Amino acid sequence: MHIGGVRTALFxxxxxxxxNGTLILRIEDTDQARAIEGSIQHIQDxxxxxxxxxxxxxxxxxxxxxxxxxxxxxxxxxxxQKLMDAGHAYPDPYTHEEITAFREAAKAEKRPFxxxxxxxxxxxxxxxxxxxxxxxxxxxxxxxxxAVRGELEAGEEALDDFILMKGDGYPTYNFAHIxxxxxxxxxHIFRADEFISSTPRFxxxxxxxxxxxxxFVTLPAILRDDRTKKLGKRxxxxxxxxxxxxxxxxxxxxxxxxxIGWNPGTDEEVFTKxxxxxxxxxxxxxxxxxxFNETKLRWFNREHILKLTPEKFLKYAEGFLPKxxxxxxKKKDLLEKLVPLMRERIxxxxxxKEMGEAGEFSxxxxxxxxxxxxxxxxxxxxxxxxxxxxxxxxxxxxxxxEDGWHDQKIKEIVWPYAEQEGRAQxxxxxxxxxxxxxxxPDPFTIAGIIGKDExxxxxxxxxxxxxxx
RNA sequence: GGCCCCAUCGUCUAACGGUUAGGACACAAGCUUUUCAAGCUUGGAACCCGGGUUCGAUUCCCGGUGGGGUCACCA
Numbered sequence: 215m216h217i218g219g220v221r222t223a224l225f226x227x228x229x230x231x232x233x234n235g236t237l238i239l240r241i242e243d244t245d246q247a248r249a250i251e252g253s254i255q256h257i258q259d260x261x262x263x264x265x266x267x268x269x270x271x272x273x274x275x276x277x278x279x280x281x282x283x284x285x286x287x288x289x290x291x292x293x294x295q296k297l298m299d300a301g302h303a304y305p306d307p308y309t310h311e312e313i314t315a316f317r318e319a320a321k322a323e324k325r326p327f328x329x330x331x332x333x334x335x336x337x338x339x340x341x342x343x344x345x346x347x348x349x350x351x352x353x354x355x356x357x358x359x360x361a362v363r364g365e366l367e368a369g370e371e372a373l374d375d376f377i378l379m380k381g382d383g384y385p386t387y388n389f390a391h392i393x394x395x396x397x398x399x400x401x402h403i404f405r406a407d408e409f410i411s412s413t414p415r416f417x418x419x420x421x422x423x424x425x426x427x428x429x430f431v432t433l434p435a436i437l438r439d440d441r442t443k444k445l446g447k448r449x450x451x452x453x454x455x456x457x458x459x460x461x462x463x464x465x466x467x468x469x470x471x472x473x474i475g476w477n478p479g480t481d482e483e484v485f486t487k488x489x490x491x492x493x494x495x496x497x498x499x500x501x502x503x504x505x506f507n508e509t510k511l512r513w514f515n516r517e518h519i520l521k522l523t524p525e526k527f528l529k530y531a532e533g534f535l536p537k538x539x540x541x542x543x544k545k546k547d548l549l550e551k552l553v554p555l556m557r558e559r560i561x562x563x564x565x566x567k568e569m570g571e572a573g574e575f576s577x578x579x580x581x582x583x584x585x586x587x588x589x590x591x592x593x594x595x596x597x598x599x600x601x602x603x604x605x606x607x608x609x610x611x612x613x614x615x616e617d618g619w620h621d622q623k624i625k626e627i628v629w630p631y632a633e634q635e636g637r638a639q640x641x642x643x644x645x646x647x648x649x650x651x652x653x654x655p656d657p658f659t660i661a662g663i664i665g666k667d668e669x670x671x672x673x674x675x676x677x678x679x680x681x682x683x
Numbered sequence: 684g685g686c687c688c689c690a691u692c693g694u695c696u697a698a699c700g701g702u703u704a705g706g707a708c709a710c711a712a713g714c715u716u717u718u719c720a721a722g723c724u725u726g727g728a729a730c731c732c733g734g735g736u737u738c739g740a741u742u743c744c745c746g747g748u749g750g751g752g753u754c755a756c757c758a
Contacts, residue, residue, distance in 0.1 A: 380756040387758045411687050411753040481706045512706045559720050600742050638717040653719040
């Protein structure tokens with residue numbers, strides 16, 4: 215399942231939920247050649263991760279029977295026979311080669327190929343094995359209403375005698391989906407706009423069956439980031455579950471996807487799934503295609519990460535932190551303390567992995583190793599002067615009680631001195647003494663996390679190094 | 684190529700005849716608790732073109748242009 219399919223499913227879900235409707239996950243597995251082992255499970259896993267749940271599906275048959283088309287063959291055969299009996303269908307008398315020849319001839323003459331130009335004079339009986347073609351009842355211009363696009367129309371060239379039942383006995387999508395929608399009582403069909411051009415064919419089949427078509431809800435295409443074409447598997451559309459392994463939250467993906475091709479009518483953008491259901495309506499669906507922009511998805515992910523409870527955040531984080539780092543932090547009871555810090559620095563959980571591997575958490579648990587050079591602020595290279603400042607800072611910190619040891623308090627105590635001496639002169643060495651890194655959170659935060667003893671120890675160590683230098 | 688659909692900042696979008704064309708992401712600058720991140724402030728940035736209709740068009744109509752889709756015993 216890729217982004218496009220998920221978006222269609224999501225809109226159908228939002229609409230169904232909003233209107234107390236019933237969502238059906240129907241598996242259209244009528245192409246045996248393309249069947250892939252495990253794909254039904256994969257689709258279900260994807261939808262389940264995103265929280266798109268349905269009333270009837272592969273393991274939950276409805277009053278209409280199975281939701282898997284390969285298990286509904288009797289219905290298609292019955293309806294095929296019905297069309298045959300009514301004179302709306304006929305067996306295809308041609309071989310593949312003959313049809314290919316027709317098609318090539320049409321191409322050579324630069325006219326569109328239409329099978330109905332070759333419709334046999336007498337329509338033979340159907341043995342149930344030959345491919346069965348639909349006999350278009352009336353060649354005419356079709357006009358129909360689409361819940362998003364309004365009035366749509368297409369000319370007669372869009373109509374043709376398409377295949378209903380294939381040579382292998384399976385129905386085509388064109389036929390099967392209409393039979394099933396009818397039998398399952400489907401009221402609304404959500405699909406992307408590549409289906410607009412085949413709608414006249416569907417309408418002609420509905421006519422022949424004497425069935426009232428459902429309401430068509432045409433969704434705009436999701437385009438590739440550069441807008442050059444529809445987002446497809448071949449050009450960068452990932453499997454949705456890859457977003458899970460990359461550390462995206464399902465609610466973020468749902469939120470972002472809902473906003474490609476739909477808008478809530480306000481300036482707000484961050485919504486939970488439930489809020490989306492509440493606000494969803496067909497008349498806010500966009501007609502024009504929209505590009506899938508991963509940068510904005512990342513922003514949504516951050517917004518939703520910010521909304522997680524610390525417990526939930528930690529649960530996700532533990533799945534992404536490198537094992538050894540996680541173990542050390544856990545042992546020293548630092549994991550919970552680091553939550554706010556990790557939370558404000560990431561857009562996806564995968565970044566925790568990268569940060570962990572880059573050593574951005576190790577100095578909380580272990581005394582950092584570094585060069586004396588790093589301790590010196592950029593405009594003062596005198597080691598003894600820096601040592602003196604750290605020494606004074608140390609004396610200030612010693613006055614804070616064990617109980618009062620919080621980043622706010624630490625800052626309160628150190629700040630006036632830093633102001634007086636020059637912030638960079640005091641704060642850079644202090645931060646470096648604690649982290650051993652050219653980049654890190656501010657010294658007060660680090661000190662607050664590692665605790666008084668460890669802080670004083672690290673500063674003393676830095677002073678020693680400076681003295682020796 | 685035939686047919687069909689679509690057209691507002693780089694991107695996602697608001698506007699349903701009268702607005703300094705709004706918001707968000709991204710970008711740039713500044714501020715901020717030295718650095719990184721975050722945060723805050725500010726800024727640049729769009730109505731595809733041409734005709735109509737109208738007192739007035741981003742908005743309605745027509746044409747063009749551009750983009751997308753579709754022309755299977757695939758879905």
